[in-house]
Amino acid sequence: MLLEELQSSLGKTYLSISYRPEGPWIHADWIGYPTGNSVLQGALAYLDQMQKQGCRAVLNDNRRLVGRWDASLEFLEQQWIPHALSTGLRYWAHLDNPGAFSVESADALRTRINGRFEVGIFEDQLQAEDWLRAGLRKG
Template sequence: MDQQQYTNSFGKVYLTVQYDPANQWLYNDWQGLLSTDTVVQGCEGVLRALEATNCAYILNDNRGVIGSWNQANDWIEQHWMPQALAAGLTRFAHVVAPGIFGQSSAEAMHQRVGTRFEMCLFQDIEAARNWLLLARKNAEPA
C-alpha cells in the first residue's frame, strides 16, 4: 500500500496514512483543525488501509492537530471502532496533540474504547512506537 493523503476543502493535507512494513503498523499523521467531516473521511481511509494491509496495529500521530475533535467521537465509537475491530485492529497507540483540547478529545475517545482493543495515550512518539514494538515482539511465536 502506498501512502494515502487526504485533503480538506481548501486543498490542505490533514491526514497522511502510510503502512510501515518493517514495523507492521499503520502510521496516521493528522494535521491542522479537524472538522467532523474530515475526521470521518480520514477514518474511512484508515479503515480501507487496515483492510488492505490486514494490520493489527495503528500509530496515530496527532502532534500536528489544532483544537478539539470531540464532535466526531460518537461516529468513531459507533461506526469506526466496530469496523476497525472487524478488520483486525488490536492495538492503537495515540500520540496526543499539544494543548488541552486535543488531549481532552483523545481521553474521551479512550474512554469509549473500553476493552474493545488496547489503546494507550502518549505525549511522545518514541514511547508510542516502543509500546507497539513490544506488543508485536510479545505476539510473535517463540
C-alpha cells in the same frame, strides 16, 4: 511508505497515511483543524489501509492537529469502533503534544473503546512505537 493523502475541499492535506514496515503498522499523521467530515473520512481511510497492508496496529499522530475532535466521538463510538474491530485493529497508539486539547478527546475515546482493543496515549513518538512493537510481539 506514503499510501494516501486526504485533502479538504480547499485542497489542503489534513491526513497523510503511511505504512511503517518495521512494525508493521499504519502511521496516520493528522494536520490542521479537525472537522466532523475529516475525522469521519480519515479514521475510516486509515483503517482500510491497515487492513489492505495486513496490519493490526495504528500510530494515530495528532501532534500537528489543532483543536479538539469531541464532536466526532459519537460517530467514532457508533461506526469507527465496530469498523476497527472488523478490520482487525488490536493496538492504537495515540500521539499528541503535551497539554494539547485533543488529548482530552483521545481520553474520551479510550473510555468509549472500553478495552475492545489496546489503547495507549503518548507524548513521545519513540515510546509510542516501542509500545506498538511490544504489543505486536505479544500477538
